[in-house]
Structure formats: structure tokens, C-alpha cells
Amino acid sequence: MEVASFLADKATSVSVVDLIQVPFQLTLGDQVGAYMQKLHEEKGVHFHFGTGTKEFIGEGGQLKEVVLSNGTTLAADVCVMGVGVVPATDFLKDSGLSLTSRGFVTVDKHMHTNVPDVYAAGDIVEFPLFTVDNQHVNIQHWQMAHQHGRIAGLSIAGKAQDIHSVPYFWTMQYGKSIRYTGYGPGYDDIVLHGDLNDNKFVAYYTKNDKVVAVASLGWDPIVSQAAELMSNGGSISKDEIRAGPDGWVVRLGTSHN
Ligand SMILES: Cc1cc2nc3c(=O)[nH]c(=O)nc-3n(C[C@H](O)[C@H](O)[C@H](O)COP(=O)(O)OP(=O)(O)OC[C@H]3O[C@@H](n4cnc5c(N)ncnc54)[C@H](O)[C@@H]3O)c2cc1C
Incomplete structure (x- = not known):
């Protein structure tokens, strides 16, 4: 696109x-x-x-x-194929490293594989994501790969920290930028505020009663604020966003997110 x-x-x-x-x-x-x-x-x-x-x-x-x-x-004289990617991890099959059925390397919150002294990071890993109860997920964004590398490096240096980064990406098309944060796969409802025709909206992706991801256009900095809230351990309920688009923002900066 x-x-x-x-x-x-x-x-x-x-x-x-x-x-x-x-x-x-x-x-x-x-x-x-x-x-x-x-x-x-x-x-x-x-x-x-x-x-x-x-x-x-x-x-x-x-x-x-x-x-x-x-x-x-x-x-057509040009065709651009964008059909997804698969991890090039075949060479690891007999290495003793734990791989998922889709070929991703499984790591813990320190980016440590199941093999002592072997770490993995970036697009090829499935790692525990704290915003979804440490479910193992694969996230293919630059920002997440960067954080993985940092956490793996700290682990190797004996200064282990947990991976604690909220997924975030954006796309710019025709001068309009959609921001997105969280982990949406498996969402069961979408609560939309704003007006698509007016190029200004925020969409909340919910699972059960909880917001799992937020996307916006023309409504900055709401997605960054949602990422900050999630990073602080906070969450947004479906009832809250049914009541209004951004009432939860007041909880930012307080110790009870
Ligand atoms: C077309 C496209 C557009 C994208 N747009 C965005 C975007 O807008 N925003 C965003 O956040 N992310 C985007 N991404 C995703 C982002 O590029 C990746 O999440 C990020 O590059 C992952 O970093 P990485 O280090 O895990 O992997 P990579 O950047 O893929 O680096 C892996 C490196 O390992 C090398 N390698 C592979 N196998 C071996 C081997 N056996 N031995 C030694 N080296 C090996 C590869 O050659 C490569 O250099 C995009 C990706 C693509 C393909």
C-alpha cells in the first residue's frame, strides 16, 4: 500500500x-x-x-x-510483491535451539534461548510480551528489534533487564499518517471515535473488556499516550472508551495507571 x-x-x-x-x-x-x-x-x-x-x-x-x-x-511492466516473510532459520533445525512450528526462535524475557549463552533478537524471535500477559508473540517492527538487541546485549553483559517495550508502528500514505500501538491479533471488537470522512479518528481494538491496541489518524498524540500508559503497566477498559474517546488520558502521569 x-x-x-x-x-x-x-x-x-x-x-x-x-x-x-x-x-x-x-x-x-x-x-x-x-x-x-x-x-x-x-x-x-x-x-x-x-x-x-x-x-x-x-x-x-x-x-x-x-x-x-x-x-x-x-x-503491467512492474510488479512489486509484498506477500509476507518467513524466518530463514532452517539452518537451526538440528542446533538444539527451540523453534516454533513456524520457524521462529523462542526466547525468554531476557532474549535468552533455551541454549546456555545463546541469545536471539528481532524478527526471528517469539518473545513474551508483557502487555498480553507474557504471551509469546512475533513482532516485526524496527522499534521492537532495536529493543530486543538492547536487552540481549544487557543480558550478555550480565546486566539483565526484562524486555518491556510496547509495540508501535506508523504508516504514511498521501500525507496521512496512521499510528498504531499494542498487540491486536485476536481482538474481538473495535470501538471507533471521530469521523473517518473528516480524516480524524481513533480506533480501539478490544479483547473481552480490555483495549489491546489503538490506532489513530489526525488525533495525535493519543497513540503515543496509550503506549505510555501500557508501558507504565496501565490498561484501558472497554467501558471507558465506550464512554468517550480519551477520558483515560487523565490517568497518565499518575502512579495508578
Ligand atoms: C519492505 C519492508 C518494510 C518495512 N517497513 C517497516 C516500517 O515502516 N517500520 C518498522 O518498524 N518496520 C518495518 N519493517 C520491518 C523491519 O525492517 C524489521 O522489523 C527489522 O529490520 C528487523 O530487524 P532484524 O535485525 O531482526 O532483521 P533484519 O533487519 O532483517 O536483519 C537480519 C540480518 O541478518 C542477516 N542474516 C540472515 N540470515 C543469516 C545467517 N544465517 N547468517 C548471518 N546473517 C544472516 C540478513 O542478511 C540481515 O542483514 C519493514 C520490513 C520490510 C521487509
């Missing part, structure tokens, strides 16, 4: 193909995803959802057409 937004005013035409139904559907949900789609469509980007790519047809070493699984053929 970031590539599409960059190319929208440069390429003759831009098409986005995805198996899902709405951009960012799994992470941001249908409403915010549809908002992102509209932003792109207003700039002329075309979407093909619920389908994948079947064939790339070229001529003289140059891409000419992309055939989709639904039979549609798109004229």
Missing part, C-alpha cells in the same frame, strides 16, 4: 491485488481498511480483492501482463 501511494501520481496506472477483502483488514479492521482504500481510490489506484496472482507473462525479459487467479489480466 505504501508503494502504491508513492506510485499513484507517477505510474500510468496502479493496481493492488490481495486475497483479503479490504486493505489492512486483519490489522486495522473493515472500517479503517475501507477508509484507506478510499484514500487510494481517490488517487486512481485500482483494487482487485479476493484473488491472487496466477501467471506473469513477459516478452524479451520484460513483464507485460499479470494474470490473476480470477481470470482478470492486468497490463
Whole structure:
């Protein structure tokens, strides 16, 4: 989507193909995803959802057409594949290191693997995330990899500290920036405040009665404040955010977050 937004005013035409139904559907949900789609469509980007790519047809070493699984053929001279990543940890299979079924290296809160004196950090690990009761998670963000490296280094230097970082990322498209903090997978509801049409909203992703992630656009610094609250060990209840968009902010800076 970031590539599409960059190319929208440069390429003759831009098409986005995805198996899902709405951009960012799994992470941001249908409403915010549809908002992102509209932003792109207003700039002329075309979407093909619920389908994948079947064939790339070229001529003289140059891409000419992309055939989709639904039979549609798109004229194209450039195709950018963004289809996810898998950890390149095959070489560790017989090393004695504990790997998950998806190939991630399991570490504890000090980034220590199950093997003495072996530490791991970054995109390849599953680590205990304190904001979700130390559930082992994989987070592929620069900020988290940076913190992992720091914690692993401190452990190696004999100054062990727990990993205590709240996931945070942002994306900028057409001058509009969505911020996101927390760990949303498994959310069961979304409480939205603001107005998508006015480019100003905050979306709370909840699981049971608790906010597990927050996304915003045009509502700074609410996502940073939520990250700070979570970092301080605080939490936001669903009742609170049903009552209003940001009443919980007053609890920042107090000792009872
Ligand atoms: C297209 C793209 C866009 C992204 N955008 C963002 C963003 O906007 N914001 C954000 O926070 N994050 C973003 N990320 C994620 C971010 O880049 C990663 O979370 C971060 O780089 C992870 O750092 P790392 O050190 O764990 O892994 P990497 O940065 O991938 O570094 C791993 C290094 O290990 C090397 N390596 C691999 N196998 C071996 C081996 N067997 N022996 C020795 N070396 C090896 C690799 O060559 C590589 O240099 C993006 C990622 C991609 C791919």
C-alpha cells in the first residue's frame, strides 16, 4: 500500500491485488481498511480483492501482463510483491535451539534461548510480551528489534533487564499518517471515535473488556499516550472508551495507571 501511494501520481496506472477483502483488514479492521482504500481510490489506484496472482507473462525479459487467479489480466511492466516473510532459520533445525512450528526462535524475557549463552533478537524471535500477559508473540517492527538487541546485549553483559517495550508502528500514505500501538491479533471488537470522512479518528481494538491496541489518524498524540500508559503497566477498559474517546488520558502521569 505504501508503494502504491508513492506510485499513484507517477505510474500510468496502479493496481493492488490481495486475497483479503479490504486493505489492512486483519490489522486495522473493515472500517479503517475501507477508509484507506478510499484514500487510494481517490488517487486512481485500482483494487482487485479476493484473488491472487496466477501467471506473469513477459516478452524479451520484460513483464507485460499479470494474470490473476480470477481470470482478470492486468497490463503491467512492474510488479512489486509484498506477500509476507518467513524466518530463514532452517539452518537451526538440528542446533538444539527451540523453534516454533513456524520457524521462529523462542526466547525468554531476557532474549535468552533455551541454549546456555545463546541469545536471539528481532524478527526471528517469539518473545513474551508483557502487555498480553507474557504471551509469546512475533513482532516485526524496527522499534521492537532495536529493543530486543538492547536487552540481549544487557543480558550478555550480565546486566539483565526484562524486555518491556510496547509495540508501535506508523504508516504514511498521501500525507496521512496512521499510528498504531499494542498487540491486536485476536481482538474481538473495535470501538471507533471521530469521523473517518473528516480524516480524524481513533480506533480501539478490544479483547473481552480490555483495549489491546489503538490506532489513530489526525488525533495525535493519543497513540503515543496509550503506549505510555501500557508501558507504565496501565490498561484501558472497554467501558471507558465506550464512554468517550480519551477520558483515560487523565490517568497518565499518575502512579495508578
Ligand atoms: C519492505 C519492508 C518494510 C518495512 N517497513 C517497516 C516500517 O515502516 N517500520 C518498522 O518498524 N518496520 C518495518 N519493517 C520491518 C523491519 O525492517 C524489521 O522489523 C527489522 O529490520 C528487523 O530487524 P532484524 O535485525 O531482526 O532483521 P533484519 O533487519 O532483517 O536483519 C537480519 C540480518 O541478518 C542477516 N542474516 C540472515 N540470515 C543469516 C545467517 N544465517 N547468517 C548471518 N546473517 C544472516 C540478513 O542478511 C540481515 O542483514 C519493514 C520490513 C520490510 C521487509
